[in-house]
Amino acid sequence: MGRKSTIAMEKARALHRRRSVKWGYIWALWCAVFWGAWYLPGTAVWSAAPYRFMTFETKAEFLLAAAVITAFNAIGVLLFQLLWLASLDKLDEYWRTLWRFRTISKWFFLAAIFGGPCALFGSYLAIGFIGPVFAAVAALLYPIIGATLARFWYNEKITLRAAMGILVIVGGGVTIFVPGLFSETASTSDLIWIGYLGGAMAAFGWGVEGAVAGRALDVTDPDVGITIRFTAEVFYWVFLLLPAAALFYDAPVIEQVQATFNFWAILWLLLAGLTFGFCYVTWYKSFPLIGVGRGQAIGALYGVFAVIFLAIFAFQFPEWNFILGLALTVGGGFLMITESSEVVEVVRAPSAKQMQTSVMRHASVTRKMHMKGFILRLLDEAGNEGLWDHEIMKLVFEEYGRDGAYWKGEIRATLTDLFSGALVHEVEDDLDDGRYFGEGKILMKFRLSPFGAARMLETGLA
């Protein structure tokens, strides 16, 4: 190959790498924007009937209110995520992935327990008992938990720089929490400890959720994965938690639900669903590209947006410790963002055990397989020979009846996702002459990695 071609290839390769990482950070930043915006409808709902008339003299009354609001929020999220999937032409992928419960969907159902009844419910407790600024900033510790779990469960790479960024974010979290424990806050109620507990639940729940969901995200489409996770949460609230509250605690659940059906309460809950739903899809979209730890850390910038939005729209201005905590959080986020894309590119380092070659059953490819699983099976069947990305694209188009620029991009994104997760190796590359994805773009040939083979066995895709 001539020198010019070599230079062009290197440039194309580096460009692809930078773009993949850039888009990982963009999705994480979108998460931060929508998450911050959520505190507007999330707080406004407390000022709508019936909640604005409630005195909350008992713990039970407040807990029920928070539970009903969280359940409605989850329903709103699911509605908008289904709209998101419909817009992205992925509703059929949702069904294909959902039925794979034993090996894949179960992880999203588990993640829902931490994200919903723990984190989201905790956030509403914190908002109600203390305030939205406290709630927004209290959950900032969640990346610590997520990154730690991701490191131990699937050897997600945490560079020294990323670890420093996370520690700085922790410092921001501590700055926010500690003064509040000793000073007066908005409420003088002796139930205020519930608000602090809610803040801690939010941090813990969201941290664990990301790491748990990461166990299935490498073999599923992230847009689909998060929708399954919220399907689970709606199921828990509507069929388990609220009925249990009514049956075992004699809570007036039905009356509370009926009273919530008024224009402003439903509007705020729908907007809470929209902001939270889009926050989540973008959050999950970032994980395969830059890793759970980084995705969560950048997502933690939601605190900045929450404070800004609350200041602009509600004239709620933070105390000095919140501002300092936010500055530390933003600083920690920038430490991560400015890391070289070459370092970030592959986010997983499979363990030695996972690298052992597994014996694969060569099952025939079925129509019911979700797209990412189909691609993994194609690569499995191709063996050491591997497949070019444009060959994979052609086979996917034939199998699923897809076509067009949008689906070319989705397949390219999926392959980038698989590479970042170390499920595939790149064995060769070339320059696109404009026939496939765009002139001057890098073309890549992939082979299934031993880790990818192991993941296929673990998730029943083999």
Added chain:
Amino acid sequence: MKMSEFWGFEGAHLLAIAMIVILACICLYMARTWGGKL
């Protein structure tokens, strides 16, 4: 808390609704087009 006590100025709630909907539309558009930019 009354709704008027939460929002900082007249019409703030309408502005917030508009902002959220516009941001959602932009994000959805980016989700439809980002793959081609990789």
